[in-house]
Amino acid sequence: MTVRVRFAPSPTGQLHLGNARTALVNWLFARHAGGRFMLRMDDTDTARSTAEFASGIESDLRWLGLDWDEFARQSGRMEKYADAVARLKAAGRLYPCYETPQELDLKRKLLQARHQPPVYDRAALKLADADRTRLEGEGRKPHWRFLLDRRRVEWADLVRGPAEVDTSSLSDPVLVREDGVPLYTLASVVDDIEFGVTHVVRGEDHVTNTGPQIELFQALGGAVPAFAHLALLIGKDGSGLSKRLGSLSLANLRDQGVEAMAVASLLARLGTSQPVEPKQSLADLAADFSFSHFGRAPARYDDDELTSLSARVLHGMDFATARPRLPDGMSEALWLAVRGNIAKLTDAAEWLPVANGPLVPVVSEPDYLSEAAAALPPGPFDAGTWPAWTATLKAKTGRKGKALFQPLRLALTAREHGPEMQVLLPLIGPERARARLSGATA
Ligand code: GLU
Numbered sequence: 001m002t003v004r005v006r007f008a009p010s011p012t013g014q015l016h017l018g019n020a021r022t023a024l025v026n027w028l029f030a031r032h033a034g035g036r037f038m039l040r041m042d043d044t045d046t047a048r049s050t051a052e053f054a055s056g057i058e059s060d061l062r063w064l065g066l067d068w069d070e071f072a073r074q075s076g077r078m079e080k081y082a083d084a085v086a087r088l089k090a091a092g093r094l095y096p097c098y099e100t101p102q103e104l105d106l107k108r109k110l111l112q113a114r115h116q117p118p119v120y121d122r123a124a125l126k127l128a129d130a131d132r133t134r135l136e137g138e139g140r141k142p143h144w145r146f147l148l149d150r151r152r153v154e155w156a157d158l159v160r161g162p163a164e165v166d167t168s169s170l171s172d173p174v175l176v177r178e179d180g181v182p183l184y185t186l187a188s189v190v191d192d193i194e195f196g197v198t199h200v201v202r203g204e205d206h207v208t209n210t211g212p213q214i215e216l217f218q219a220l221g222g223a224v225p226a227f228a229h230l231a232l233l234i235g236k237d238g239s240g241l242s243k244r245l246g247s248l249s250l251a252n253l254r255d256q257g258v259e260a261m262a263v264a265s266l267l268a269r270l271g272t273s274q275p276v277e278p279k280q281s282l283a284d285l286a287a288d289f290s291f292s293h294f295g296r297a298p299a300r301y302d303d304d305e306l307t308s309l310s311a312r313v314l315h316g317m318d319f320a321t322a323r324p325r326l327p328d329g330m331s332e333a334l335w336l337a338v339r340g341n342i343a344k345l346t347d348a349a350e351w352l353p354v355a356n357g358p359l360v361p362v363v364s365e366p367d368y369l370s371e372a373a374a375a376l377p378p379g380p381f382d383a384g385t386w387p388a389w390t391a392t393l394k395a396k397t398g399r400k401g402k403a404l405f406q407p408l409r410l411a412l413t414a415r416e417h418g419p420e421m422q423v424l425l426p427l428i429g430p431e432r433a434r435a436r437l438s439g440a441t442a
Contacts, residue, residue: 003035004198007061007068008188010042011054014249017301018203018233018241020064021267025230026201027066028268028282032289038195039068043075044187060250064260065282070195074187081182084190084220085175088146093219094175096142097124098135120145120171141179145172146186146212146219153211158199158228158291165211173212189213193222204229228291231271236302253306257344262310271299278312280321307343315340322348329356337423354413355427361436362410369411371397373437379430386422411436 007023009015015023030037039061043049054073061068074081088094099107108118124145127135136142150168157163175186192200200210207229217224233241241248253263261280268285269276272293279285314322317339319332326335327349338351353359363369375392377385394404409421412428425433435442 001198003030003033004038004196005030005035005201006038006040006192006195006197008040008042008191008202009057010045010048010184011050011057012045012048013053014246014251015057015060016241016245016250017248017253017263017267018245020060020250020263021233021270021299022202022230023061023066024064024264024267025228028286028289029199029201029291030069031282031286035198036069037066038070038072038197040071040191040195041073041075042184042188043073044081044181044184046075046181049075056251060254063250063254064264072191072195074191077187077191078182080190080194081187084186085144085182088175088219089144091219093147094144095125095147095172096132097145097174098127098132098140098142099124100140117169118171119169122172143174143178144176146175146216148172148212149215153214155210155214155224155227158201158226159231159294160204160207160229160296163207163210163227163229165208167211167215170208170212185209185212186216189216189220189222192225193217193220196223197225199226199228201228202230204231228294230294230299231296232298233270233301234298236300238298238300241301248301257310257346258306259310259313259345262306262313265313266301266306266309270301271295271297276305276309278309278316280313280316280318311343314342314345317345327352331355331427334427337419337427341417341419351418354415354418354424357432358441359414359432359436360441361412361439362414363439364410365407366439368397368399368407369437369439372408373434376430376434376437381426381428381430381433383422383426386425389425408437411439 005026007026009019009023027037029035039058041049041054043054085094104120107121111118125147148167148170152164152166154162154164173185174183176182210227210229214224235241235244246252250263254260262278264282264285265279266276268289273295274288274293319335322335322339322345325345330348330352334351334355335348338348342348372393375396376389390404390408394400397404405421406416409418410416412421412433413424418424432442
């Protein structure tokens with residue numbers, strides 16, 4: 001069996017860490033299993049969906065490194081949903097209802113006052129033809145509900161284990177609105193059947209939907225896929241992330257300089273039994289992907305963990321990967337020297353003048369620096385130059401520790417901290433080093 005999964009965002013907002021995690025887990029599972037990954041825009045809600053959000057989601061997924069083998073837009077598939085609606089009507093599983101939102105609200109309140117669950121009473125099922133004609137004569141248009149079996153629907157959830165929803169505790173879901181627009185519950189199942197989706201992997205906020213949807217798969221004669229419901233992401237203090245989702249959009253994180261592989265490394269492992277560690281490629285993450293690593297407990301997200309992971313991703317990033325985003329003139333040797341000292345890739349550019357000039361040196365102790373310049377060996381420099389040179393200076397001046405090293409670092413790099421001088425000195429080279437030690441810009 002070829003694994004076929006889909007990520008099905010509603011393009012009514014930006015991609016954030018929560019839904020990016022769903023996308024990533026689907027993708028990793030597909031790649032691990034040699035299967036197919038579909039991107040499906042759930043855009044039947046034309047009032048809230050926009051083309052900008054849809055294209056933003058596509059570019060955010062690409063930034064994360066996720067590619068898709070198939071693409072569909074629900075708004076372009078209306079005739080498929082109409083077919084399914086006709087079949088459900090013919091099978092007696094879809095019935096017209098005429099209550100207004102206010103009437104439904106009143107029914108719910110009455111039930112709640114009697115401490116009963118707010119389940120739709122199926123009053124519309126009891127209408128006679130004459131009632132319907134009268135209601136339609138008054139200008140009412142029907143919405144259509146799916147007649148649930150009212151039974152225990154069970155499935156073996158790949159994350160939650162044995163799971164069940166008792167559909168007698170639910171209202172018959174509305175599948176078609178008054179204006180004829182099919183709703184997600186139906187459109188999703190029709191698409192999952194047509195595209196042969198084998199595994200529905202989504203957030204646990206959809207667990208309850210799974211009961212009616214399994215009934216729908218069966219009513220439409222489709223194969224019921226496997227389900228995996230991922231536990232929610234929460235803040236490190238246990239609070240929900242919903243209020244922060246704006247700042248946790250992928251676009252925002254990218255603008256802050258967070259590495260895509262840091263986001264992926266974190267999202268792939270949060271809420272699993274595997275450690276969060278910086279990975280350099282999605283293939284690495286896909287290699288040992290398994291639903292068995294995922295737990296039922298909410299996954300805790302921490303900004304600081306993402307920030308430090310991003311730095312650690314940079315520390316291990318090879319030159320070929322970094323190069324397209326580095327400024328011209330940044331050599332492999334310089335990248336390897338500075339990558340361990342930066343928090344964002346764009347910070348690497350600050351080190352370009354250290355190697356290539358021009359740099360205004362910071363001269364703290366001119367006499368010591370001229371002594372150092374005199375002791376500087378002729379080029380070319382290599383990794384042995386710095387230890388040999390500073391050993392000589394130590395013997396000559398009696399300086400040690402910070403007093404020995406810091407004036408040299410300040411003159412040669414104009415910075416108090418940075419990569420090891422042993423690595424930087426050969427990149428600076430004899431000419432620039434000599435000039436800087438004498439206080440000249442070079
Ligand atoms: N459009 C739905 C959502 O964004 C998809 C849910 C599903 O994967 O079935 O929540």
